[in-house]
Amino acid sequence: MQNVFKLNDFIEILKIADTEIDKNKQYLSNLDSVIGDGDHGITISTAFSKINNEISSRNFDSIPDLFKFVGNLFITSIGGTTGPIFGYIFIGMASSLIENKKDEVSLSEFYNMLSAALQKVTSIGKANPGDKTLVDTLNAAVSSLKESVEKNMELSEGIKAMAVEAQKGAESTKDMVATKGRARYLGERSLGYQDAGATSVFIILNAFNIYLQNSQ
Amino acid sequence: MQNVFKLNDFIEILKIADTEIDKNKQYLSNLDSVIGDGDHGITISTAFSKINNEISSRNFDSIPDLFKFVGNLFITSIGGTTGPIFGYIFIGMASSLIENKKDEVSLSEFYNMLSAALQKVTSIGKANPGDKTLVDTLNAAVSSLKESVEKNMELSEGIKAMAVEAQKGAESTKDMVATKGRARYLGERSLGYQDAGATSVFIILNAFNIYLQNSQ
Amino acid sequence: MVKKLINNPDDIVNELIEGFVLINSKKVKRIGDSNAIARIESPIKGKVGIVIGGGAGHEPLFLELIGEGMADAVAHGQVFAAPSPDHILKAINAVDGDRGVLLLYNNYAGDVLNFNIAQDMAREQGINIETVLINDEISSAPLERREDRRGTTSDHFIIKLAGAASKAGMDLSTLVKFLNKAVYNSRSLGVSLSACTLPQTGLSTFTLEEGKMEFGMGLHGEAGVKKVDLMTADETARTIIDYLVADLPFVENDEIMLIINGYGSTTRMEMFIVAKNIYEYLSEKKINIYSGEIGEFCTSQEMAGISVTMIKLDDEMKKYYEMPAYSPGYIKP
Amino acid sequence: MVKKLINNPDDIVNELIEGFVLINSKKVKRIGDSNAIARIESPIKGKVGIVIGGGAGHEPLFLELIGEGMADAVAHGQVFAAPSPDHILKAINAVDGDRGVLLLYNNYAGDVLNFNIAQDMAREQGINIETVLINDEISSAPLERREDRRGTTSDHFIIKLAGAASKAGMDLSTLVKFLNKAVYNSRSLGVSLSACTLPQTGLSTFTLEEGKMEFGMGLHGEAGVKKVDLMTADETARTIIDYLVADLPFVENDEIMLIINGYGSTTRMEMFIVAKNIYEYLSEKKINIYSGEIGEFCTSQEMAGISVTMIKLDDEMKKYYEMPAYSPGYIKP
Ligand SMILES: Nc1ncnc2c1ncn2[C@@H]1O[C@H](COP(=O)(O)OP(=O)(O)O)[C@@H](O)[C@H]1O
């Protein structure tokens, strides 16, 4: 049973993320149309198709190489809020590895990656946990990873726990009042609805889990 | 019991017509919206209010004077198809009396009036009986009057019969395919719906009947 | 209930005119409190006065098409109802200079009745006055009865030609011939996706079921030639073009004016998509688009749908089309 | 189902741009197959290049506002989504002459993120580039957080000023100050009567019950300040004007630009009726309307409703407003 992610694992995980996002495209748009402008499912699924297309015709030297490429593609060519915000998640993940040309990532290194992503996104988007954005999912995932690393968990166990907490994080946005993004104009009226971006980040993080479960 | 119409009777009848049209305004617009453009109730009720307003502040020398005035008001200031078509009905009615300054109208003279109106409208609008227009109501009314005159009926009996036949005339448009007016574009699809103008002409003719019934 | 921004339903057209005159107070004047509105400089010496008009509810048609190089005056009826002759006569009198007056309007029974009465009244006043009827809409009668067809979305183009030619000094009888030629070469056909409501009553003039669209629907909800399942923009474009091309007919190397008109709630985005499909299809057919316009030129309240107008051009029509026109509702710099 | 005239939902913006470029082929060019479109004569020497942009679906904004005396290039995103930096950078590169480039767009989080990235990329290329954000919509944040407000229907006016001033040779830093002054003096507020649907999905962005209307609704269905029973045009006009006047505040003898914008399916008839009511109310308040415009300047698909923009003018703003502008979507002769 594998205890590290290799470059090829990540490439496969991005494919799973693409498939999972695609399955949930309509659902994500529905979520966004209640408290946003209804386009999140389209934007994020278009982005993942594009990314997997581009990846398939390229070779990557290292894991940070891959993540930087994905991040830059998101940032420069997707648009919407999704483009830059998700782009900086991947750029953030790459940044924690960038020093040395990394070709394996342990659970603790993965924790560092996601933690850097959270920092990056917070500094760009100025949303904090509780603001009813994808930061709530990321934050829950990072906390879970931190605990799992401290408990010295296996990779797949840690990732599984992360997915569970990410889901809770996404669901927790239901009880929040939006203060960032388009939903903020709704104020109190945003209560009771789950945030679209928080949900898609969960779906993406869950792709890591699906991959590890399948490869067992 | 009166056996002729006098000037003042017609003025009272126009008031009744106004009231009756007003009651049926929505119904007439509904009819027009199924096979026309939905404005007939508004146009005809606006016209009758305007006419009664203008009449109330004027004196008339004779019956043809009154009808000419009403006809001209319709023709010059109402617009739509209704303005000219209904205008020529009144002008036609006046024309059969115009020679001598008439101040009473018998049933047979009334028959001549309506008969002239029918002719006038047919020559202006080019619609024949069966074309699903107000001509069908007028035509039925004229035929009934002709018979009543031949039978030497009392005024109120003749007018009552006319109203009955006018209603049948209006209802007969249900089974016709429109070939004139906006409804003609519907072709076969106009079958089953009663014509709005045919209905308002019935309502107006019925005002003559209501007046005579009330004054008995 | 009518979900529209109005006040007293009986006062709609009056308030419409007031708002229009307030915004354009330097350019137009209302004749008393009538529904006749004329260019502020009317009557203009040396040109035939162009009077247009018809029912309200199709804005920018007709109200907003008076201005330099366009019409000189407009007579408005109530919503979807022809103006009465008294308003038309006021418009005629306002623009009667020294070259006569032209009545230019759409071929609907109500309009013809009322404008003819006004024309007779003007003639009795000694005014030199003629009429040109617009009848471009091909679904309303077969080609053999072209004179029975109603007028629709070539209006602003024909009015533009009338404004330019009259401004250039064309005399009344030449103008009538010229415009009749332009009308003769104009063809329009539209498609509706949803109904409009009459603002006074809130009633729909027709119903279009979910997933259906209708070809040839009239501007007041008069039924069209066929009701079909909703097509793509491309299929819609090709179907309309096929009808139009067959009707004149337009042939290879013809040079045309193309107008894509939105009826009300259809977006410009959709109109541009249809435009793309039409450009491609006409290029396949080797019919040359001299100039293309998209916009809301003739609306039918909040009806969804578009119409397409093709006008076969010759040098005379091109010349007057190219002259500038400045009206609140149509500008050609 | 989406009842709109489209083809492949994923290709909407691409086809929109193609249709636009076909109709305006003598005036604009698309940069490769990107969503960047520039005036055909770009880059123009001696003037700051004006780049505008944002999500599609608001036509004529932004696409149709490039032209002489208006913007020089536009970068378009998908419907209701900010353009990505690569398109923006292409627009920047297309108009970068010898006087620098100005980015002028609406203050939405997505737009700010993407335009800022593009601006950084342009600076890395050595381009002299600045940004002006439009934030006229008063319901989106209280006055103390004016910089959080979104931009809406003063856009075409601010773009017009930018086009005129840059054409007249104003340098980049002066232009930024001038436009920030114009934005500072701009206030808009709208009211919605019915929702719009996203063309790709057919989903409504919100629902408005029968008989209700909402003040301050955003252009993408973002909720407004209050939902009320449908008001008359006059009550609506007065309520909007009260909010706008209190916000700047506008005071007696102020001279203003008035813009009445239709969001999509609201008729020009309704806009004129609202205009009449606004003219009357502002005259009561002794606020002078220097110039009034009505039309669809910034739409939100087929949403029903209107917005009103008031801009306090000074001599400099009037001077550049009076200069001519020719773009497909906005002409001032
Ligand atoms: N400032 C922010 N920081 C982090 N995430 C944000 C921020 N603003 C919005 N988001 C996320 O973006 C999502 C919306 O994305 P999308 O629909 O693509 O963008 P848009 O609002 O431009 O239509 C929201 O659901 C939210 O999770």
Ligand SMILES: Nc1ncnc2c1ncn2[C@@H]1O[C@H](COP(=O)(O)OP(=O)(O)O)[C@@H](O)[C@H]1O
């Ligand atoms: N040629 C005609 N001759 C007689 N009556 C006609 C003719 N055309 C239409 N009508 C009548 O006019 C009525 C419609 O009137 P109205 O709704 O006011 O006019 P419009 O069709 O201009 O909206 C029809 O119901 C029909 O009875």
Ligand SMILES: [Mg+2]
């Ligand atoms: Mg969104």
Ligand SMILES: [Mg+2]
């Ligand atoms: Mg009617």
Ligand SMILES: [Mg+2]
């Ligand atoms: Mg009518």
Ligand SMILES: [Mg+2]
């Ligand atoms: Mg969006």
